[in-house]
Amino acid sequence: MFRVAIAQFAVDRRVLALAFARMADGIGNSFLIIVIPLYVTSGIVGGETFGLSESMIIGIILSLFGFLNSSFQPLTGRLSDRTGRRKLFILIGLGGLAVTNLAYVFAGSYLSLVVIRGLQGISVSFIIPASVALVNELATTGDRGGNMGVYNTFRLVGFGAGPVAAGAVVNLGPYTLPGGLAISGFDAAFYIAVITASLSYLLVTVLITDPDTTNATAGADLSIDVWDRSGSKVFDPIFTLGLASLCMAASIALFATIQPQVNERLGQGATWFGLQFAAFIVAQIVLQTPIGRACDRFGRRPFIVTGMVILVPSTLVQGFILTPESMFVARLAQGIAGAMVFAPALALAGDLAPEGESGSKLSVLTMAFGFGIAIGPFSSGALIEYGFHVPFIFGTVLAAMGAILVYTQVEESLESTEPIPLPFVGSD
Known part of the structure; x- marks a missing residue:
């Protein structure tokens, strides 16, 4: 077996x-x-x-x-x-x-x-x-x-x-x-x-x-760079991927702590909230492996950039939709975005990490993701008092910042890739 x-x-x-x-x-x-x-x-x-x-x-x-x-x-x-x-x-x-x-x-x-x-x-x-x-x-x-x-x-x-x-x-x-x-x-x-x-x-x-x-x-040397040593970019690509991971995680985790407000606005019960919360995880489970394999053929960067771009509207719309079904679809879209970012980002960072330094280099991404998961619920709990849409606007700004950072500061790590038969954003 x-x-x-x-x-x-x-x-x-x-x-x-x-x-x-x-x-x-x-x-x-x-x-x-x-x-x-x-x-x-x-x-x-x-x-x-x-x-x-x-x-x-x-x-x-x-x-x-x-x-x-x-x-x-x-x-x-x-x-x-x-x-x-x-x-x-x-x-x-x-x-x-x-x-x-x-x-x-x-x-x-x-x-x-x-x-x-x-x-x-x-x-x-x-x-x-x-x-x-x-x-x-x-x-x-x-x-x-x-x-x-x-x-x-x-x-x-x-x-x-x-x-x-x-x-x-x-x-x-x-x-x-x-x-x-x-x-x-x-x-x-x-x-x-x-x-x-x-x-x-x-x-x-x-x-x-x-x-x-x-x-x-x-x-070997275990230092983690913030600035790009080559001079072609501003930030080190692994550090940039860490910032993008933090922005993504915080945007997705906004949902976790405002269950009463979500249920009241959408006129739903705990069952619908559970389904909406699980939609992100389901999308991740279904898509992580095929997207991971696809980025080995078509390149890491197109998937990461596209995922961050999808994260922007899928986060923003949650502050304005009025039905449980729409919220489920929005959370599912966030899961798709997360699946397109996480495995390719780790793979790209792994491509760039010198031998023997994988632990320190890749920990930048896992650490940033963990901080994002912690920051998201705290932010939504504080911002929800100013209006239901405010936490999601905050998350949208973070997602947009992450997309801009990846698009401008991260280059493809694979030397040769096949053409992607889809209009992915940011492909070289």
Whole structure:
């Protein structure tokens, strides 16, 4: 079965194994996005609140993960470059996730939840740069986009599946185990998160090895440039792709925290909002791999520029449409835009990264995307008071800035490409 899957996705066996591993830990980690707010408001947790409301505590717990994760990625990326030990860093992160997932079972105070979630953010910062660097180093210029697409597809499958199952696991509890031992729905959810992280750890341990090139070239100059050294552009292309990733992520994440306002304006319930929220992820899952493969043939830049351009109207229209169906279509269009940007951008950055520096170079994109995911909800929560359309206008401005930056500052990394049989924007 595993060989059939390898043939179907046409990637290195280790890339597919890593993709499955990230899918497993993604299920457990995204479980917590749903479970933690329910846990905080369940009455099980107590202790000092430091004058903060429960909703504010939930916001701190969830956002702390993203900010610490993104902040530590450049450091862990550099360290994995210097040591040439991608697998070790991934295992450290997965081990940290497994332990901290188990720690939730024993957490009894708000402060302990904050500490645990913060440690999880740091743990994941070990996983992401090393994983993306490993995929980059196991790929070649001719198949890098496809490898990135497959990796992101499975990771997003895990991330999307977790929240769907999490609520059901909590609501169906308590459970009676063999021997008469009963556990609550919350504890069951935390144990599932432990199991998925442990399964991911096992997959990486058994199936993943570091490329020889990483060991041979680690320790090179690990600096990340902001300005273009060639003098032909203003900004370094990898730094530019990072800025574009931040703009894209923030524009897409605006939607997450304004559910009451969206539902009221569109006259819809939670089911429609869930479908609209999931539309972005569905588009990503369906399109990441084919777009990744296509950018190996036709070039990275046309897809990135076109995706950023599509992001502009698909973000703006959300502030003005009045039906649930229209919002679903707009979110689906955002997902298409994101799929056109993410895998090709990672592939382009991977093409430009010197051997042994994939961790530090590609962490610029993953870090920026994480900050964008954190900035988006914060911005929409603050701007929604000035009118429903205001957050989306803000996101549109960000998307337009990202499109302009990519179009003017990023050149194609592939030496030869086939003509694209579609009118993509920005093709050379």
